[in-house]
Amino acid sequence: MRRKDREITDYQTMLEVLAACSCIRLGLADKNGAYIVPVNFGMAEENGKLTLYFHGAKEGRKINMMKKQPRICFEADRKHEIVTGEKACDYSFLYQSVIGYGEAQFIEGIDEQEMAMNCIMRHYSGKDSWEFNKEIFEKTNVMKIIVSEWSCKEH
Template sequence: MECSKIRRKDRAITDYHQMLEIMNQCDICRLGLQDDESVYIVPLNFGFKADNEELTLYFHGFVKGKKIELIKKNKLAGFEMDRKHEIVKAEIACDYSFLYQSIIGKGNLFIIEDKDEKIDALQYLMEHYTQKNDWQFSENELNKIVVIKMNVTQWSCKEH
């Protein structure tokens, strides 16, 4: 997997473990999907698995809807997440600034069909928010949702 190019090298975070720590502290991932002539952006809860510098993101949602239709039409998607927001005030408007940490990237989306893989993905998602990964899911609950995985092909992280 490669890192995206960042114009402001002085703001780039390139340490893999630091990037994962920032990701772990983000609450929402915005997924950008191609919608004919425009982009459809949807904020989602997420979980992730990092294995030997390979990154997989997991999302869930209802089995029908625009997001699922768009994923079925085009597997390539972009994502963004951010945290640590703070405004920096100044005496003149052009000296105002904003502090943040952000992650952007892209990858290929897949709808998980296998029940065991679906449960594993949901465990990653739940662990991200609860630090617990031994949840039980009923057959009925699993049938009501779709679980999506993104194999991340490129990502970068920066802070200001």
């Protein structure tokens, strides 16, 4: 990160910033270029290892790109505020953001899929014990990102 004075390095604060975000954006790439797509997510942290969970259709551009290149980027941001001023250069934009990298993996087992979906639902509802119709997993990919590196910034 270029601006070290804006970096958030406290791990718990980084987790809090990410947890307060309403979606993550996946950054994917293939021979045709870059592709960014927002997804709902859930997160789990264990022993300093962060895992993000998300779901989607069984086919499509996002799925095809992740199968070809599972190393992906993610981004999330929040606390947007425009600072105004008398001059153009007095204007600014305040925010908190998280950017990271990791390996996307497709979750195959029904038990882990249910755990991941509960994690996603907990992120949005605060409730932890949802029941899912097993047939939904025949139509839905459940995926995770094993985060290898990430940073957090505040301006």
